[in-house]
Amino acid sequence: MTHASELPVLPKGKAADSGLTAGIPREDAILSAANLTIAFAALLFGGLAGLLQGFVRSGYLELPSWISYYALLTAHGVLLVLVLSSFFSIGYLYAGTSKVLGGLAPMTRNFGWAGFALMSVGTAMAAFFILAGKANVLYTFYTPMQAHPWFYIGLALIVVGILLNCVGMFITYQGWRKQHPGQLTPLFAFFSNAVFVLWVFASLFIAVFVVGLVIPWAFGWVPTIDPMIGRTLFWAFGHTLVNIWMLTSISAWYVSMPKVIGGKVFSDSLARVAVVILVVANVPGGFHHQILDPGLSVELKFLHVIQTFMIIFPSLMTAFAMLATMERAGRAKGVTSLLGWWKILPWSDARFFALIVAMFAFIPAGLGGIINASNQINQVVHNSIWVTGHLHLTVGTTVMLTFFAVSYWLIPFLSGRKMTKVLNRLAIAQTIIWASGMLIMSGAMHINGLLGSPRRTANTTYTGHEAAADWALYESFMAIGGMILFGAITLLIYIWVQLAFFAPKGETEFPIGEDDSKKDVSPLFMDRWAIWVVLATLSIAIAYVIPLADFVSGHNPGSPPFLMP
Amino acid sequence: MRIHHYEKLWLIIGSLILIIFLSILAVQTFVLDMGPPSHAETIDPQSVRESELFANTGLQEVGDKEYEIAMIAEMFAFRPGDLEVPVGSTVHFTLASPDVTHGFKITDTNINVMVVPGHISKISHTFDESGEYLILCNEYCGLGHEYMANTITVK
Ligand code: HEM
Ligand SMILES: [Cu+2]
Ligand SMILES: [Cu+2]
Numbered sequence: 001m002t003h004a005s006e007l008p009v010l011p012k013g014k015a016a017d018s019g020l021t022a023g024i025p026r027e028d029a030i031l032s033a034a035n036l037t038i039a040f041a042a043l044l045f046g047g048l049a050g051l052l053q054g055f056v057r058s059g060y061l062e063l064p065s066w067i068s069y070y071a072l073l074t075a076h077g078v079l080l081v082l083v084l085s086s087f088f089s090i091g092y093l094y095a096g097t098s099k100v101l102g103g104l105a106p107m108t109r110n111f112g113w114a115g116f117a118l119m120s121v122g123t124a125m126a127a128f129f130i131l132a133g134k135a136n137v138l139y140t141f142y143t144p145m146q147a148h149p150w151f152y153i154g155l156a157l158i159v160v161g162i163l164l165n166c167v168g169m170f171i172t173y174q175g176w177r178k179q180h181p182g183q184l185t186p187l188f189a190f191f192s193n194a195v196f197v198l199w200v201f202a203s204l205f206i207a208v209f210v211v212g213l214v215i216p217w218a219f220g221w222v223p224t225i226d227p228m229i230g231r232t233l234f235w236a237f238g239h240t241l242v243n244i245w246m247l248t249s250i251s252a253w254y255v256s257m258p259k260v261i262g263g264k265v266f267s268d269s270l271a272r273v274a275v276v277i278l279v280v281a282n283v284p285g286g287f288h289h290q291i292l293d294p295g296l297s298v299e300l301k302f303l304h305v306i307q308t309f310m311i312i313f314p315s316l317m318t319a320f321a322m323l324a325t326m327e328r329a330g331r332a333k334g335v336t337s338l339l340g341w342w343k344i345l346p347w348s349d350a351r352f353f354a355l356i357v358a359m360f361a362f363i364p365a366g367l368g369g370i371i372n373a374s375n376q377i378n379q380v381v382h383n384s385i386w387v388t389g390h391l392h393l394t395v396g397t398t399v400m401l402t403f404f405a406v407s408y409w410l411i412p413f414l415s416g417r418k419m420t421k422v423l424n425r426l427a428i429a430q431t432i433i434w435a436s437g438m439l440i441m442s443g444a445m446h447i448n449g450l451l452g453s454p455r456r457t458a459n460t461t462y463t464g465h466e467a468a469a470d471w472a473l474y475e476s477f478m479a480i481g482g483m484i485l486f487g488a489i490t491l492l493i494y495i496w497v498q499l500a501f502f503a504p505k506g507e508t509e510f511p512i513g514e515d516d517s518k519k520d521v522s523p524l525f526m527d528r529w530a531i532w533v534v535l536a537t538l539s540i541a542i543a544y545v546i547p548l549a550d551f552v553s554g555h556n557p558g559s560p561p562f563l564m565p
Numbered sequence: 566m567r568i569h570h571y572e573k574l575w576l577i578i579g580s581l582i583l584i585i586f587l588s589i590l591a592v593q594t595f596v597l598d599m600g601p602p603s604h605a606e607t608i609d610p611q612s613v614r615e616s617e618l619f620a621n622t623g624l625q626e627v628g629d630k631e632y633e634i635a636m637i638a639e640m641f642a643f644r645p646g647d648l649e650v651p652v653g654s655t656v657h658f659t660l661a662s663p664d665v666t667h668g669f670k671i672t673d674t675n676i677n678v679m680v681v682p683g684h685i686s687k688i689s690h691t692f693d694e695s696g697e698y699l700i701l702c703n704e705y706c707g708l709g710h711e712y713m714a715n716t717i718t719v720k
Contacts (some may be wrong), residue, residue, distance in 0.1 A: 068708055138705055144610075144682060145665050145707065227666055227681050270568065291601045292677055294684035298600040302591065309583060316579040320572050375590050376599045379677045383668050383703040452672035454703035460711035467672040467699040520567045550605075556683035557609045562640070562665050564707055 023510065028098040029414045031112045033500075035091030036410070038120060039084050040496060045127075046079035047489040054441070054482030058475035059459050069458035070136040070564075077139025078130065081395070082158065083123050085241065088403055089199075089248040090115070090165050092410060093192040096251075097169065099510050100186040101176045104168070111168030115161040122157030125150060136564040138456060140238070141214075143230040144559035149218035156210050159203050166203070169196040177527060185527055187268050188512055191251035194275045195244055197529060201283055201536065202240035209233035217561065224558030228295055229551045232286075236544065239286035243278055243311070245395055249402040250274075250318055253355065256406070257322070258513030260352050261345055263329025266321045268515040269522040274314040274321075276526070280535045281310040284543030291378040296547055301375065307543055308373045315366060322359060328516065350419075350427030351511075354405035357435050358398045365393035368446075383456075386449020392442040401431060404492060409508055411499040418506035419499065426495055433488040441481025444474040602678040602688040610682035613637060613663040618685075624648060624656070635659045638667040638680040641709035643700060648717040655691040656717075668704030671717065679704060692719040 055061035129135040135147035216222045287304035330341020368390040594600040622645040637644045667680045702713035
């Protein structure tokens, strides 16, 4: 296979005079930076909402009457789960793909900007209606709760914008393949394409739900809606989103981490296998959010549990590959003792440090996920704040710390600057503060969940019921963890602003690892995405055809809207 | 695609654990009948309040220390109100919503089921220990969601 460093060839049509900032065409850098800017703003405002939520739940703060706890929670969910993850994955993957494929195709840039515009307008619209108190429906907007119709239009614009970005990515990816017959795409581009394939699956489900069902009903053109169909379509989207974050994150683990530690990619071909399994097996996992729903048989639910557990397999492959990469890097530097390679890892490099803390957080996060998905055990934790604790370990810690690590090379790479020693130290401190804040907050959430405290619930003592009395202590810990986290966000923003505008000029590399087992390349058909899309569709059909057909023919007359507020 | 033999070992052991784990879940679900609540029956949400099924508000004794109750989960209350049963009672709950989706959770028990409009949910539990249990809605259902709670007293 061919490696990034050996690929000077640019796709035809690239303006030769546009100049290369930081190793990628200037236009690509600007597009990427624009996406990242919105992602970072979403973290700031979403984090602020989280801070206030922690204070409200613990009873330290009473909100003014013009905003409800649930408006904050809706903003928190939409900004962090939908906005941050989509803008970040686009900004990061577009930049990396531009680097490894030698620039984005001009059409890709057009699609990218059009998508960016739609997503930004959609985000602004959604945020407006949430803050105006016209969309207290949380980020899952379960029907038949109904928000202002234009809130849904905002969401639809975000989704269409994402789809345009998908098209953009496919154009560059397929264009490169046409120009390089007989060559395997670079591993980073392969990851990138996989993420956008998942975005297509995710977007289609949510588009059918929002555009096909919710919008006609919200404008009053259709009198009723079936809430179960809505839940099912939403979680087909929602769970795919989870794997989009994970795949985006592990692209950095597999491709960039080896280079950061001065090693090589353990096995390019096995990395691709893990990616393909994730893409093919992922969507049906959405049903593990519906284990306690009526209208789905026990047998069907068990099938979904098995399908959910399929993604443990690629996770095991990843765990092995990461440790193997680190060990080999050490051995290549001459370490012979059993665990000596562990000690010589670049612990004082913030890029590595944030990555490895993210990986460690995935151990409890993954175990928690197995617990949640274990069919009858789900009954113990479902909709308790344990689940929110789990979310903050997975996306809040593993994914976020990976994104932060990426930002420590991506921002200076785009801005043509260099990380200084001081900033590197601050970034290490940021990682430690973030991880401890999350440990405290998410630990408290896990405990309170086991004590019976529900998620998504404003401050209440349930008229002084003793069951609720046990929760107060851990709610204080949630608030303390939240304060630590918000401190970490302000520190992070300081680092980002420095890296973008003030750090000394210089060249920063976008770390792309080389394959360690060059003789063991993947067969070319790995790049034939039609195969994987067909297989993924098949696995979706196995999970979804029966329940959806059941709901559609289930004589459910449907629900009229209930306006929130 | 060469797989290192340590990796093979790791994946085989991992997969075996997974299979054993899933088998235990399967035995619990299908042999010991511990599967999640999965009743499948539809009802027009707009007719829940008038329907015969939910007209009989209150606990119905159907056997020795065995009760049935049909409850409406609505914004923002469970109807009928607080309940009381003797220690050792098995209670079969039947639930439906006339408005939005709610969650039915009783603290310190494994009772936990979604109440989605259009569907009837069922769940049963034997209360072996006395006390006042909190029944709460654990799915966001609107601006009064945190007030949606009752108790069931076991004595
Ligand atoms: C300053 C940092 C943060 C604080 C203090 C915070 C705090 C909270 C609190 C108190 C809740 C609500 C619990 C409830 O009532 O159910 C919550 C929910 C949630 N948070 Fe965070 N959080 C923070 C950062 C994040 C980040 C970075 C992410 C992910 C990128 C995240 C993802 C979520 C999700 C998915 C939910 C569930 C939303 C829902 O149930 O609708 N949070 N957070
Ligand atoms: Cu409710
Ligand atoms: Cu509720």
